[in-house]
Amino acid sequence: xxxxxxxxxxxLKKSYTVRGIEALYPPQDEAxxxxxxxxxxxxxxxxxxxxxxxxxEMAMHRQxxxxxxxxxxxxxxxxxxxxxEDFSGKGxxxxxxxxxxxxxxxxxxxxxxxxxxxxxxxxxxxxxAQWLAEITLVVVDECHLIGSEDRGxxxxxxxxxxxxxNPQIQVIALSATVGNPGALAGWLDAELVxxxxxxxxxxxxxxxxxxxxxxxxxxxxxxxxxxxxxxxxLDTIAEGGQCLVFVNSRRxxxxxxxxxxxxxxxxETTLESAADxxxxxxxxxxxxxxxxxxxxxxxxxxxxxxxxERHEVEDGFRKGAIKVISSTPTLAAGLNLPARRVxxxxxxxxxxxxxxRIPVGEYKQMAGRAGRPHLDPYGEAVLIAKRENDxxxxxxxxxxxxxxxxxxxxxxxxxxxxxxxxxxxxxxxRSRTDVLAFMExxxxxxxxxxxxxxxxxxxxxxxxxxxxxxxxxxxDGWLEGTKYGNLVSRLYIDPRTAExxxxxxxxxxxxADVGVLELLCETPDMLTLFLRKDDYEFVDRFLAERRDELWxxxxxxxxxxxxxxxSVKTTMLxxxxxxxxxxxxxxxxxxxxxxxxxxxxxxxVWLIHATSRLAHLFSPELExxxxxxxxxxxxxxxxxxxxxxxxxxIGRVRARRLFxxxxxxxxxxxxAGVRKLSPVLGEKIAARVVAQAGGxxxxxxxxxxxxEPIPETPVExxxxxxxxxxxxxx
DNA sequence: GCAGCGTGCTTCTAGACAGCATGTC
DNA sequence: CTAGAAGCACGCTGC
Numbered sequence: 001x002x003x004x005x006x007x008x009x010x011x012l013k014k015s016y017t018v019r020g021i022e023a024l025y026p027p028q029d030e031a032x033x034x035x036x037x038x039x040x041x042x043x044x045x046x047x048x049x050x051x052x053x054x055x056x057e058m059a060m061h062r063q064x065x066x067x068x069x070x071x072x073x074x075x076x077x078x079x080x081x082x083x084x085e086d087f088s089g090k091g092x093x094x095x096x097x098x099x100x101x102x103x104x105x106x107x108x109x110x111x112x113x114x115x116x117x118x119x120x121x122x123x124x125x126x127x128x129a130q131w132l133a134e135i136t137l138v139v140v141d142e143c144h145l146i147g148s149e150d151r152g153x154x155x156x157x158x159x160x161x162x163x164x165x166n167p168q169i170q171v172i173a174l175s176a177t178v179g180n181p182g183a184l185a186g187w188l189d190a191e192l193v194x195x196x197x198x199x200x201x202x203x204x205x206x207x208x209x210x211x212x213x214x215x216x217x218x219x220x221x222x223x224x225x226x227x228x229x230x231x232x233x234l235d236t237i238a239e240g241g242q243c244l245v246f247v248n249s250r251r252x253x254x255x256x257x258x259x260x261x262x263x264x265x266x267x268e269t270t271l272e273s274a275a276d277x278x279x280x281x282x283x284x285x286x287x288x289x290x291x292x293x294x295x296x297x298x299x300x301x302x303x304x305x306x307x308x309e310r311h312e313v314e315d316g317f318r319k320g321a322i323k324v325i326s327s328t329p330t331l332a333a334g335l336n337l338p339a340r341r342v343x344x345x346x347x348x349x350x351x352x353x354x355x356x357r358i359p360v361g362e363y364k365q366m367a368g369r370a371g372r373p374h375l376d377p378y379g380e381a382v383l384i385a386k387r388e389n390d391x392x393x394x395x396x397x398x399x400x401x402x403x404x405x406x407x408x409x410x411x412x413x414x415x416x417x418x419x420x421x422x423x424x425x426x427x428x429x430r431s432r433t434d435v436l437a438f439m440e441x442x443x444x445x446x447x448x449x450x451x452x453x454x455x456x457x458x459x460x461x462x463x464x465x466x467x468x469x470x471x472x473x474x475x476d477g478w479l480e481g482t483k484y485g486n487l488v489s490r491l492y493i494d495p496r497t498a499e500x501x502x503x504x505x506x507x508x509x510x511x512a513d514v515g516v517l518e519l520l521c522e523t524p525d526m527l528t529l530f531l532r533k534d535d536y537e538f539v540d541r542f543l544a545e546r547r548d549e550l551w552x553x554x555x556x557x558x559x560x561x562x563x564x565x566x567s568v569k570t571t572m573l574x575x576x577x578x579x580x581x582x583x584x585x586x587x588x589x590x591x592x593x594x595x596x597x598x599x600x601x602x603x604x605v606w607l608i609h610a611t612s613r614l615a616h617l618f619s620p621e622l623e624x625x626x627x628x629x630x631x632x633x634x635x636x637x638x639x640x641x642x643x644x645x646x647x648x649x650i651g652r653v654r655a656r657r658l659f660x661x662x663x664x665x666x667x668x669x670x671x672a673g674v675r676k677l678s679p680v681l682g683e684k685i686a687a688r689v690v691a692q693a694g695g696x697x698x699x700x701x702x703x704x705x706x707x708e709p710i711p712e713t714p715v716e717x718x719x720x721x722x723x724x725x726x727x728x729x730x
Numbered sequence: 731g732c733a734g735c736g737t738g739c740t741t742c743t744a745g746a747c748a749g750c751a752t753g754t755c
Numbered sequence: 756c757t758a759g760a761a762g763c764a765c766g767c768t769g770c
Contacts, residue, residue, distance in 0.1 A: 076746080099748050106752085119747040127749090151747065249743050252760070303745055328744050348758060350743045355758045386758090492748045525748080533741070599746065609749055 001029045007037055011091030012061045020374075021054075027195040031055040034191035037062050041171045041190035043143070045181040047198050048368030049338065052174040056139040057087065059172055064092055064112040068136030072115045073158070075142050075151070077101065078334050083115045083141070097124065100602070109134070118145075118155040123492045125161055126422050136169060138162050142333075143173035143184065144361065146443060147406035153415035156408060157422075159188075160442050164428060176365060179405035187446040200371035201378040204399045207232060208385040215395075229345050230259055232382060233324050237264065241340030241376060242317065243324040246332060246366050248346035250593075253300040254289060256326035256345075261296025264323060274316045281308055284587045284594055294322060301327040304593025332366045341380045342370040347398070361403045408444035411455055414524075416462050417495050424472055425481035425489040432479065435459055469499055484617060491610040497523035501611050504551045505619040513629055515551035517574050520607045521567035522552055527603070528566035529573065529590060539565045542572055573597070574604050578632045580656060605634045640664070649688050654681060670695040 036059040060070040084096040095111035109131025185192040205214040279291035299313040316322035348355040371379020423429040466472040471485030488498040504519040612626040644655040670693040677686035
């Protein structure tokens with residue numbers, strides 16, 4: 001089918017033809033024929049990179065042309081940004097909503113297309129964003145994640161809620177290939193399009209002793225070094241391609257990149273700039289190591305990297321300057337970063353109890369990254385066999401194996417507790433019968449139709465729990481959220497987290513930073529740091545001094561000493577951060593990367609906020625000190641910098657510099673004036689700051705500093721992110 | 731006596747969603 | 756269960 005013949009708006013057609021897209025790929029063709037333009041539901045289960053996004057995009061434009069509004073649900077923030085950029089500039093207005101990125105709520109709904117993470121959509125539903133009622137098409141990207149143990153239930157409930165609100169809503173679900181697409185399609189009342197077709201040929205093989213064995217031929221790999229994994233890389237690079245290597249630990253990723261960098265011997269100098277930028281921005285050993293690798297044309301990628309470092313690596317690879325990335329699973333499901341050859345070096349992954357094979361679906365996900373459309377003649381995915389019998393075995397377990405089936409996670413009590421609370425607080429259900437009726441519309445019920453299921457018992461038990469926890473009132477068979485329950489639902493915290501916090505607050509302990517933080521680190525919403533052997537002593541020394549400040553008390557016995565120590569270690573990291581310990585020191589002390597600090601801080605800020613709101617209900621005298629702690633942890637500052645941090649453009653580094661120069665309040669800055677501040681802050685920032693403090697800024701003509709109107713592009717929430725670059729670069 | 735190397739033992743291990751307030755020159 | 760890389764202490768070897 002030709003693009004010009006499609007019933008889609010002109011600007012979109014043009015954006016395709018400009019990019020050289022003139023005809024649809026076969027699976028896209030089939031999707032169009034299945035009736036997406038007539039409002040039919042669709043499950044499109046086709047390989048990575050075979051054009052799923054365009055299918056959804058065409059349908060969205062068509063919907064908007066007919067007066068509709070679209071919601072595009074993704075699993076990751078990075079993906080939300082990617083899709084936002086993808087959809088922008090083609091004639092429709094696009095917005096993004098994720099936890100750290102959004103347009104102000106009311107304006108968000110003015111867009112034709114809103115891209116959001118599943119949790120954000122759930123949160124918007126809980127907070128009753130009115131515009132959600134206007135959605136006529138919802139696209140569910142990576143919908144196989146319904147089967148994910150930790151987040152699948154959320155996605156499933158969100159879909160069910162949206163369909164409940166508007167039974168006419170069109171649903172387009174996109175997925176990599178799954179074992180049971182029929183079941184998912186059945187639940188969604190969707191047409192099913194499956195295909196193995198790919199725009200670039202994908203060859204999957206197993207490497208063993210100098211050769212890649214494909215199903216009907218082999219390929220010799222020159223032995224340039226003693227390492228097989230490296231040889232596979234060098235081979236691809238020698239013929240002008242790029243390589244993605246998946247390994248199972250951060251240490252392995254770093255070690256591989258170092259080895260690759262030393263062997264690559266590139267002549268180009270285009271890397272210098274990226275390497276220099278990383279090096280200049282790096283305030284940690286990790287960053288400096290990365291810079292050295294990048295200089296050699298190789299990079300590693302994992303969640304310990306600072307955001308800026310990740311972007312440098314991704315951009316450098318896209319531009320072709322970086323030839324190889326060794327990565328933990330961060331890149332497997334994340335951004336679209338294709339490479340000619342994908343090497344799945346480690347197919348075993350550590351889990352408590354031993355090494356476990358990665359799922360087939362995850363292998364397919366990684367393999368699917370091989371081959372860049374229009375750029376590579378073909379893509380290769382290579383598993384490395386470590387012993388003779390793996391040569392055959394890996395073919396069977398991965399290459400020829402069908403992907404896993406997707407099953408509902410909606411019968412898990414822990415997931416249901418939170419979702420049932422939200423059903424009741426938002427009025428989806430007003431009785432136990434209602435709750436069960438709603439659950440009947442889920443994929444879980446669809447999968448268990450005609451079979452005995454335990455969902456009713458689970459629901460009853462969960463409702464009992466919520467009533468006992470005073471989050472729900474039950475009167476004459478009617479269920480209603482209490483003030484407390486409503487708050488918990490809207491704060492989007494796990495009810496168990498809320499209970500733990502409220503238990504802590506109700507004891508009315510004397511306020512202590514340590515007490516609050518440790519309490520949060522004990523909740524299921526906070527993932528704690530890994531505990532190494534030497535950490536026991538490290539943590540114990542801290543406890544010896546400050547155990548009196550704990551709100552939870554030191555547990556008796558040795559039942560869960562490890563869990564407790566993990567929480568205390570995480571508490572220590574957060575305290576260090578709020579006491580202005582440098583990221584370099586924190587990384588060294590806790591064996592983490594800057595990205596880890598950011599993640600821990602972000603989660604902690606969210607939970608501290610929730611705690612202060614809960615304190616308002618249960619222990620009002622604690623609300624204010626907790627709110628103050630929230631600001632301190634958010635920015636990573638001691639109490640004395642609180643007045644300065646209120647100014648925009650001032651983060652932990654600049655505030656500290658001003659304070660040390662004797663300027664401790666906005667009034668001081670106003671009195672000092674732009675001229676005196678410029679040496680400390682730079683002229684531009686100085687002007688901005690003085691303007692905010694109420695001073696005159698005659699020196700600067702363009703004082704467009706005060707407050708911007710509605711931003712055209714999404715704004716990043718003010719977080720302490722800027723502090724992660726270490727030194728400021730303005 | 732000591733640098734350099736090999737051996738064997740110990741240690742360690744991926745990722746990442748979510749809140750909020752909102753009027754105005 | 757289905758592991759393997761890196762770091763380290765130690766001891767041997769060769770000069």
